[in-house]
Amino acid sequence: MRQKGTLGWLKHDVTHRGITAWLLTGALLAFYLVLYFTDWLTPIAKSLGLIHKWNLYGALYTLAIVTGGIYVIAKYRDNRYQVIRTSVVIFVQSTLAFSVPYVLELFNQPAVYLSYLWPLEISILYPKNLASAPVYFAVWAVVGSILIAPILGIFYGKRWYCSWVCGCGGLANTAGEPFRHLTPTSQGWWNFEKYAVHITLVLALLTTGLVGASYLIGPEQSPVLASYANSLQSWYGLLVVTILSGIVGVVLYPIGGTRVWCRNFCPMAAILGLVQKFGRFRIRVKDDMCISCGMCTTYCEMGIDVREYAQNNQDFTRAACVGCGLCEEVCPRGVLHLENEWDRDPQESLTMGALLEESYK
Amino acid sequence: MDYTIVGNGVAGIEAAFKIRERWGPEQASITVISDETDYFFSRTALMYAYMNKMRRRDLEPHDRQAYERQSIELVRDRVVDIDADDQSITLRDDGRRDFDRLLLAVGAKPRMIQWPGVDETDDGIVHLVSMQDLDECERLTWTTDEAVVVGGGLIGVELVECLRFHGVDVTFLVREPYFWPAGLHREEGEMIQQHIASHGVDVRMGEELAEVIPGSEGRVEAITTDTGEEIPCQMLGIAIGVTPRTDWLDSTTTPPSCGRGIHVDRSFQTDLDNVWAAGDCCEIDFGDETRVETIWYTAERHGRLAGLSMLGDDVTYDPPVFFNSSKFLDIEYTTVGTVADAPDGSKTLFRRMPDEEITQRIIVDEQDQVIGFNMLGSRWDHTILQQWIRERRPLDWVRDRLSNAQFDVEFGRVPLERMNEEIRRL
Ligand SMILES: Cc1cc2nc3c(=O)[nH]c(=O)nc-3n(C[C@H](O)[C@H](O)[C@H](O)COP(=O)(O)OP(=O)(O)OC[C@H]3O[C@@H](n4cnc5c(N)ncnc54)[C@H](O)[C@@H]3O)c2cc1C
Ligand code: SF4
Ligand code: SF4
Numbered sequence: 001m002r003q004k005g006t007l008g009w010l011k012h013d014v015t016h017r018g019i020t021a022w023l024l025t026g027a028l029l030a031f032y033l034v035l036y037f038t039d040w041l042t043p044i045a046k047s048l049g050l051i052h053k054w055n056l057y058g059a060l061y062t063l064a065i066v067t068g069g070i071y072v073i074a075k076y077r078d079n080r081y082q083v084i085r086t087s088v089v090i091f092v093q094s095t096l097a098f099s100v101p102y103v104l105e106l107f108n109q110p111a112v113y114l115s116y117l118w119p120l121e122i123s124i125l126y127p128k129n130l131a132s133a134p135v136y137f138a139v140w141a142v143v144g145s146i147l148i149a150p151i152l153g154i155f156y157g158k159r160w161y162c163s164w165v166c167g168c169g170g171l172a173n174t175a176g177e178p179f180r181h182l183t184p185t186s187q188g189w190w191n192f193e194k195y196a197v198h199i200t201l202v203l204a205l206l207t208t209g210l211v212g213a214s215y216l217i218g219p220e221q222s223p224v225l226a227s228y229a230n231s232l233q234s235w236y237g238l239l240v241v242t243i244l245s246g247i248v249g250v251v252l253y254p255i256g257g258t259r260v261w262c263r264n265f266c267p268m269a270a271i272l273g274l275v276q277k278f279g280r281f282r283i284r285v286k287d288d289m290c291i292s293c294g295m296c297t298t299y300c301e302m303g304i305d306v307r308e309y310a311q312n313n314q315d316f317t318r319a320a321c322v323g324c325g326l327c328e329e330v331c332p333r334g335v336l337h338l339e340n341e342w343d344r345d346p347q348e349s350l351t352m353g354a355l356l357e358e359s360y361k
Numbered sequence: 362m363d364y365t366i367v368g369n370g371v372a373g374i375e376a377a378f379k380i381r382e383r384w385g386p387e388q389a390s391i392t393v394i395s396d397e398t399d400y401f402f403s404r405t406a407l408m409y410a411y412m413n414k415m416r417r418r419d420l421e422p423h424d425r426q427a428y429e430r431q432s433i434e435l436v437r438d439r440v441v442d443i444d445a446d447d448q449s450i451t452l453r454d455d456g457r458r459d460f461d462r463l464l465l466a467v468g469a470k471p472r473m474i475q476w477p478g479v480d481e482t483d484d485g486i487v488h489l490v491s492m493q494d495l496d497e498c499e500r501l502t503w504t505t506d507e508a509v510v511v512g513g514g515l516i517g518v519e520l521v522e523c524l525r526f527h528g529v530d531v532t533f534l535v536r537e538p539y540f541w542p543a544g545l546h547r548e549e550g551e552m553i554q555q556h557i558a559s560h561g562v563d564v565r566m567g568e569e570l571a572e573v574i575p576g577s578e579g580r581v582e583a584i585t586t587d588t589g590e591e592i593p594c595q596m597l598g599i600a601i602g603v604t605p606r607t608d609w610l611d612s613t614t615t616p617p618s619c620g621r622g623i624h625v626d627r628s629f630q631t632d633l634d635n636v637w638a639a640g641d642c643c644e645i646d647f648g649d650e651t652r653v654e655t656i657w658y659t660a661e662r663h664g665r666l667a668g669l670s671m672l673g674d675d676v677t678y679d680p681p682v683f684f685n686s687s688k689f690l691d692i693e694y695t696t697v698g699t700v701a702d703a704p705d706g707s708k709t710l711f712r713r714m715p716d717e718e719i720t721q722r723i724i725v726d727e728q729d730q731v732i733g734f735n736m737l738g739s740r741w742d743h744t745i746l747q748q749w750i751r752e753r754r755p756l757d758w759v760r761d762r763l764s765n766a767q768f769d770v771e772f773g774r775v776p777l778e779r780m781n782e783e784i785r786r787l
Contacts, residue, residue, distance in 0.1 A: 001499040002413050003527055012413060078691070080773035181415075187424070286768065287744050289686060291657045292371070292422040293406035298415050307422060328770055333686045334693055334740035337768055 014254065015178050021254035028254075032247040051105055061171065062098045066090055068174030075177070081325050081338070085163060089170040097167050112137040115165050118145035119204040120245075120268035122236070126208070127215040149268075150275045156340055157281025158272035159323025166268075168249060168261055172301060173324055176258030180301040180326065183257030189303055193320070196264045197273075200240060204267035207236045240265065259301045263320060273319030280340040282317040283327070285310050289335045296327035296336060310335050362389050364671060365450065365460035367440045369395035370404065371657060372640025372664035373466035374423075377433050379668030386432040394452065396439035398492050400425060405657055407495050411523040444614040445633035462635050462671045465623055466664060469603035469641035469655050478573035478584075485581035486573070486597045489520045501596050502527050508596040509533075509584050511570045513540050515687050517600035518557065522690050524598070525560055532563040532592050534570055544685075544701050548711060549720055549737055553689045556718055560690055573597060603655055605642040620644050622653045628676040629667040639667035645678060656685055682747040689737075692718055697746040698733035700724055707732065707787045710756060712780040714738070719775055721763070725756045739775040740768035 002012035014020040034040050035057055045056035069090040076082035092115050101111035110133065118125045124133075124141040133141070152160045162169045172180075210229040219226035249261030262269050283306070290313075296306035302320045306327045309316040328336040364380050366373045377391050402420040409415040428435055442451035449459050471488035473479075479486065485501060488494045498520075506529060510521050513535030524531045539550035540557070558564045569587045576582035583593045605622030617631040618624040622644030629637045629645075640660035644653045654663070663678070670676040684697045703709070703724045712721040719738035725731050730753035734746045745766040749759055764777055 001411055001502060001527070004503065005528075016416075079770055081770040084772050187426075286742055288658060289684075289743060291405040291686075292403045293409060294403060294415060294419050294422065295406070295409060298419045311422060325770065332688045332693070334695070334768055338771060 015181075017182065017255055024254045025251055028251045029247070032251060036242055036246065051102075055102055055105075058098045058102065061167065062094050064175040065093045065167070065170050066174075068171070068177060072174055072177050076329055079325075079329050082329060085325065086174065088164050089173060092165050093167055093170050110134060110137075114140060114144075115167065117141070117149055117161070117268065119201070119208065119271065120166065120168075120266060122204050122208050122241075122267075126211050126233075149272065153272045153275035154279035157279060157317075157321070157323050158269065158276045159281065159321075159325075159338075161272060162262060162269060162322035163324045168245065168266070169259070169322060169324075171250065172253075172258035172262065176253050176301075179253045180258050181298050182255065183259065183263070183301050183303045185297060185300075185303045185305055193264050193303070197266065197270045200244075200265045201267040201270040203236060203240065207232050240267075257301060257303075259322070262322065263302050269320075269322070273321075276321070277317060277319050279317075280342055281321075281323060282315055282339060282341065283309070283321065284315050284337040284339055284341075285313055286333075286335045286337070287313045289333050291333055293332060295330040295332060299326050299330045301326070306336065363459065363461045364389055364391045364464070365458065365462070366391070366393045366464040366466060367395075367450070368464075368466035368468055368640065368642075369393045369398065369401045369435065370466060370468050370640060370660065371401070372468075372660040372667070373464065374401045375661050375664030376464050376466065376639060376668035376671065378431065379665050380672060381431045381433065383672050390434070391432070392434045392436055392458075394436045394438055394440055396437065396453075399435065399437050400428075402492065404490070407489060407492070408519040408523050411489075411495060411498060412526045441609075442613045443610070443616075443633075443636070445617075445636050446615060448635060460635070463637065464667055464671060465617070465631070465636065465638040465642060466640045466660075466667075467606045467638075467642045468660075470606045471599065472602045472604050473599060474601070476570055476573055478575060481579070482573050482575040482581050482597075483579035485575075485595060486599060488599055489516055489523070490603060498523070498596075498598075502529065505529050505595040507532075507592075507594045508598060509570075509592055509594040510598040510600060512599065512601035513537055514543070514600060514602060515541075516603075517598070518553075518689050520598045520600055521557065521562055522560075524596070525562060529596070530561075530563070532565060532594070533557065534565050534568050534586060536567065536569050538567050540564075540566070542701060544696060545735065546701065546709070546711070546722060548713070549722065549735060552718060552720065552737070553692065556690060556692055603641065605644065605653060605655075607642065620651065624651075627678040628670040629663060629678065630670065637667045637671055639663035654680075658685070682750050684743045684747060686743070692738050693740060695736045695741045695743055695746075696734065697743050698724070698731075698750045700733040700735045703733060703787055705787055708756065709785050709787060710760060711783045711785065712777075713783075714775070714780050719780070721780070723756060723759055728753075729755045731756065731759050740770075742766050742768045 002008050010020060014024060035053065041053040041056055045053045048056065050056050069086045072086050073083050096115040097113055101113055105111045112134065118141065123129055125145065130138045130141065149161060163173060211233050214226045214229035217225060244265045245261050252260045290310040292307060292311045294307050296310060300306050301324060302322060304318050304320055323338055325338050328338055366377055373393055377393050380389055380391055400421050401423065403422055406415060406420045410417055410420055438455050439453040440450050441453050448461065449457050450463065451457050471490045487498050487501065489498060508524050508529045509532045510517055511534045521531050521533050539547050540554040541550055554564055554566065570584055571587045572585045573581055574583040581594060581597045583591050584597060585591050607619040607623055610616045610619060615633055617633050617636060623631055623638040623642050624646060625631055625638050625643045626646055629639050629643065631638050640663050641655040644651050666676050666678055682698055687694045700722065704726065706727045708725050710723045722735040723731060724733040731749055767774055769775055
C-alpha cells in the first residue's frame with residue numbers, strides 16, 4: 001500500500017509505472033531526441049562556457065550520478081559495500097568520465113575516456129582511432145579491453161566494471177535507484193535477454209572485425225569490404241550506440257527498470273558475464289535461512305530470480321549478475337553474500353554443455 | 362493415488378512438490394485446497410507489501426506456471442468436513458471429494474482475547490497474519506492517524522514498523538518488563554526497546570490493554586490500559602501470538618485428536634488413518650515432550666517430511682539445532698540453540714559494541730559447553746554456530762573463533778575486537 005497524501009501518491013505513481021512515470025519517460029525521450037538529433041543544446045552549452053553540447057550532457061549526467069549517489073549512500077549508509085562502491089562510481093564518473101576529458105579538451109588535447117572500454121565503446125579499437133589517439137590511450141584501449149577487463153572479471157566478477165566503473169551502470173545504481181524493482185523477471189524477458197545480448201555481442205565483434213580488416217587490407221584493395229564495413233559501422237553506431245545505449249537505456253528507467261541496456265544489449269556485459277561464469281565471483285546462500293519473502297528478486301535490477309536460488313540453498317553465479325549487491329542488502333535475513341572464492345559448492349556444476357544448453361543462465 | 366492437501370502455505374506446498382518429485386501425474390494426482398489465496402504466497406513478506414516495498418504478486422515464491430508444469434491442482438475453497446472412515450472431505454462450495462491420503466497443513470490463526478469492549482467493536486481491530494488481514498489493515502490505514510499495537514513479539518514489531526511507514530502515531534503496549542523475554546535477555550530487550558522508540562514509537566513496557574472503546578460508528582475510538590490511561594486510536598493491532606488452527610475440526614465427522622495442535626507422531630501422522638498434519642497446525646509428540654513449532658523453517662521442513670511420509674517412506678522427524686532469524690526495524694537478529702530459557706547455572710558472555718546497536722550473547726552450560734547464541738545488529742552464518750553447538754565447544758574456543766562465523770557484507774565486517782565483554786552466571 002502506498003503512503004498517504006499527495007507526496008505518497010507521487011512517490012508511488014512515479015515508481016510504479018503511473019502517469020507521472022510515463023510523463024517522465026516522455027520528457028527523457030524528448031531530451032534525448034533533442035540532444036542527439038538537433039543542435040538546440042549547443043548555444044546553451046556555449047553560454048555556460050562549455051565547449052560543445054556533449055560537455056553539457058556530460059555535466060548533467062555527472063550531476064545525476066552525484067546526486068543520486070549521495071542519496072544511495074545515505075539510504076544504505078550501514079552497508080559498507082554500497083557506500084564504498086557508490087563512492088567509487090561517483091569518483092570515476094566525475095573524473096575519468098567527465099572532468100579529465102573536459103580539461104584535456106580545454107588544453108586542446110584529444111579528449112579520452114579512460115573508463116569506457118571495448119566493446120562497450122567499440123570505436124576505441126577501430127584502427128583509425130587507435131592510430132590517431134595518444135599512444136598511452138591506444139595502449140590502454142587495447143590492453144585494458146582485451147587483457148585487464150577479463151582478468152579482473154575472472155578475479156572479481158563482472159561487477160568490477162559494471163557496478164564500480166561503468167557510467168551506464170553508475171547511472172542505473174544512483175539516479176536509477178527508485179526504479180530498480182521494475183525490471184521484469186518473467187521467463188519471456190529472460191528468453192529475450194538471452195538472445196538480444198548475445199546478438200549485440202556478435203554484432204559488436206563483427207563490426208570491429210570488419211572495420212579492422214578493411215583498414216588493414218586497405219579500402220582501395222577491397223572497396224566492397226570497405227563499404228560493408230562503413231555501413232555496418234554507421235548502423236552499429238546509430239542502432240546500438242545511439243538508440244539502445246544512449247536513448248533506450250535511460251529513457252526506459254521509469255517503465256522498464258534500470259539496466260535495460262546493460263541486461264539486454266550491452267556487449268561488454270555479455271563478455272564479462274561469460275568470463276564471470278568461469279571466475280571466482282559468486283553469491284553464497286546461507287543454508288535454510290531464506291524465508292522466501294522475495295525482496296531479493298524484486299530488487300534485482302537484472303531480473304534474476306534470486307529467491308529461487310536462495311530457497312533451494314543454492315550458491316550461484318549468473319552471467320547476468322552485475323554484483324550490485326542490492327539483493328544482499330535488502331534481504332531481511334542476511335541470507336546472501338557476494339564473494340570471490342575459487343572453491344565452489346558441489347551443486348554448481350559448470351560444464352560447457354550446461355553453459356550452451358542454458359546459454360546465459 | 363489421490364493426494365489431497367488442505368492449506369497452500371509453505372508446509373502444504375513443500376509436501377506437494379515432494380510428492381511430485383517422486384511420482385508423475387499418472388501415479389499421483391495432487392490437489393491443494395486453500396480458502397485464503399489462489400496461489401501460495403510468503404506470509405513472512407506481508408509487511409513488505411504493506412510498506413509498498415513489494416507488489417502482491419511479488420510475494421509468490423513460485424511462478425504461477427510452476428503448478429501447471431508440476432500438475433498440481435489448486436482449488437480455492439474451504440474444507441468444512443473430514444470423514445476419514447469414508448476417505449472424503451467436504452468443501453464449502455464444491456461439495457464432497459474423495460482422497461487416498463490427506464494432509465492438513467492449515468497453519469495457525471492469531472490468538473485473541475475477549476477484552477471488554479471487543480464484542481461491541483465492529484471495525485478497527487486488526488491482526489497481521491493472513492492476506493485478508495493485510496486487506497483490512499490497508500483499508501483502515503487510509504483513515505488512521507493513531508494506532509495501538511498490543512503484543513511485544515515478532516509480528517507486533519512488524520506491524521509497528523508498517524504503521525510508522527504510513528506516518529501513523531503508534532503506541533506499543535508490551536506486557537513484559539522488557540522487550541520479548543521469550544527470545545531475548547534483558548540487555549538486548551532494552552536495546553530493541555530503545556531502537557523501536559527511536560523510530561518515533563511510544564513504547565509502553567509492562568502495560569496491558571484493559572478495555573476497547575468503540576465510537577458511535579462501531580469503529581474503535583480509543584483503548585484504556587491497565588494503568589487506567591485512555592489512548593485514542595483508530596486502529597488496534599493485536600499481535601499476541603498465534604495458535605494452531607484446530608477449532609474447526611471439532612465439528613467434523615471424524616475429528617483428529619488435538620491438544621495445543623493436531624496431534625502427530627514423528628512421521629506427521631495423525632491418529633486417523635491416511636491423514637497427516639504438518640506446519641504451524643500440528644503438535645508433534647517426541648515421547649518425552651510435545652512441540653508446536655510455528656516458524657517458517659519448521660513448517661517448510663515439516664512439509665517435506667510429511668510429503669515423504671505420505672509416500673510411504675519411513676520418516677522420523679529429528680529437528681536440527683534450533684535457529685531462527687528476524688529483524689527488529691533496522692536490527693537484524695540471528696538466534697541459534699537455547700538462549701532465553703537457558704537452564705540455571707549456565708554462563709553467558711555478553712558482548713556489545715560501544716555506541717552501536719550490535720551485540721552478541723554466547724551461552725554455555727555448567728560443563729562449559731556452548732548451547733546458544735543470540736546475535737543482534739550484524740550477520741552470522743548460523744550453520745557454523747549450529748556446528749559448534751553440536752560439537753559442544755567451550756566458551757573460550759568459541760569466542761576466539763567467532764569471526765569465522767561472521768557473514769557481514771564485504772568491507773563491512775564488524776570489528777569484533779572492539780567490543781566490550783561481560784560474563785555472568787544465570
Ligand atoms: C506477519 C508474519 C510474519 C512472519 N515472519 C516469519 C519470519 O520472519 N520467520 C519465520 O520463521 N516465520 C515467520 N512467520 C511464521 C510463518 O509464516 C509460518 O510459520 C508459516 O507460514 C506456516 O506455514 P504453514 O504452511 O504451516 O501454514 P499457513 O501458511 O498458515 O497456511 C495455512 C493455509 O491453510 C488455509 N486453511 C486453513 N484452514 C483451511 C480450511 N479449512 N480449508 C481451506 N484452507 C484452509 C489457510 O487459509 C492458509 O492459507 C511469520 C508469520 C506472520 C503471520
Ligand atoms: S543478483 Fe544481486 S548482486 Fe546480482 S545483479 Fe541481482 S541484485 Fe545485483
Ligand atoms: S530476500 Fe533473503 S529471505 Fe527473502 S527471498 Fe531473498 S534470500 Fe530469501
